Amino acid sequence: MLKHAILYPLFLVAGCIASLVGIFGGSFIWFLVVLLLAIGLTTWGAFDIRLGYFTPTFFRKKYNAEGRVALTFDDGPSLHTTEVLRLLKAYQSKATFFCIGKQVLAYPHIAKQIVDEGHTIGNHTYAHPKSFGFLKEKDVVAELEQCSSIIYQTVGKTPKLFRPPFGVTNPSVAKGVQYTKQQIIGWSNRSLDTVTLQEDKIYERVCKKLKSGDIILFHDTSQRTVNVLKRLLPYLQKQGYISVSVDDLLNLHGYEK
Numbered sequence: 001m002l003k004h005a006i007l008y009p010l011f012l013v014a015g016c017i018a019s020l021v022g023i024f025g026g027s028f029i030w031f032l033v034v035l036l037l038a039i040g041l042t043t044w045g046a047f048d049i050r051l052g053y054f055t056p057t058f059f060r061k062k063y064n065a066e067g068r069v070a071l072t073f074d075d076g077p078s079l080h081t082t083e084v085l086r087l088l089k090a091y092q093s094k095a096t097f098f099c100i101g102k103q104v105l106a107y108p109h110i111a112k113q114i115v116d117e118g119h120t121i122g123n124h125t126y127a128h129p130k131s132f133g134f135l136k137e138k139d140v141v142a143e144l145e146q147c148s149s150i151i152y153q154t155v156g157k158t159p160k161l162f163r164p165p166f167g168v169t170n171p172s173v174a175k176g177v178q179y180t181k182q183q184i185i186g187w188s189n190r191s192l193d194t195v196t197l198q199e200d201k202i203y204e205r206v207c208k209k210l211k212s213g214d215i216i217l218f219h220d221t222s223q224r225t226v227n228v229l230k231r232l233l234p235y236l237q238k239q240g241y242i243s244v245s246v247d248d249l250l251n252l253h254g255y256e257k
């Protein structure tokens, strides 16, 4: 298994042996090979949340999920969230909203509506800093705690589920999440709705890969996503899928008791 805790010491030992080979008259090529492998795997592990390279992550329900998927929405709440909520209600679907603390402060009534309508709110940091992947453990903890505290003050629940901005994990994020006792939630079906401008392509991308147990990543921050949802929800219904919250899909607790 590709796990940082196992591979890091292995790379250290291999690196030492390879540099000794170079020092004692051999070639330094092996040192270079080990170095490049270590950098490559660490970068891959940091950006592919499904690997769980630095810390355990949930990204789908592998077994016993017949017909169930979990729609998730990041970066809200925003003014588009109310339309997302209206559509979810019309199709009797539940979802998980990974909210940014600052956005909850800006739209507390929408955050309350999310919970009142039976959806789950997860933590997506206080400010969603672009530098999230470079924060020290104490700064990761500060981002997580500040967001959780705002969510608690707004909806009366402390989230247990956390989705890292940009899906980045690294040793600081792993330790931070261990400290706050939260569970990292990734995704298995990525809509790319913030990158792809054509709604058709977003819709087709999600449908093409769709399978039971999927955790589907959207952002409740644009009309584009709302429009895709208008087509996706009837499609899910027609195909016999039902969207449930991530905690429901994975049998986890969404909030601290």
Ligand SMILES: [Zn+2]
Residues within 6 Å of the ligand: 074, 075, 124, 128, 164, 165, 166
């Ligand atoms: Zn985000």
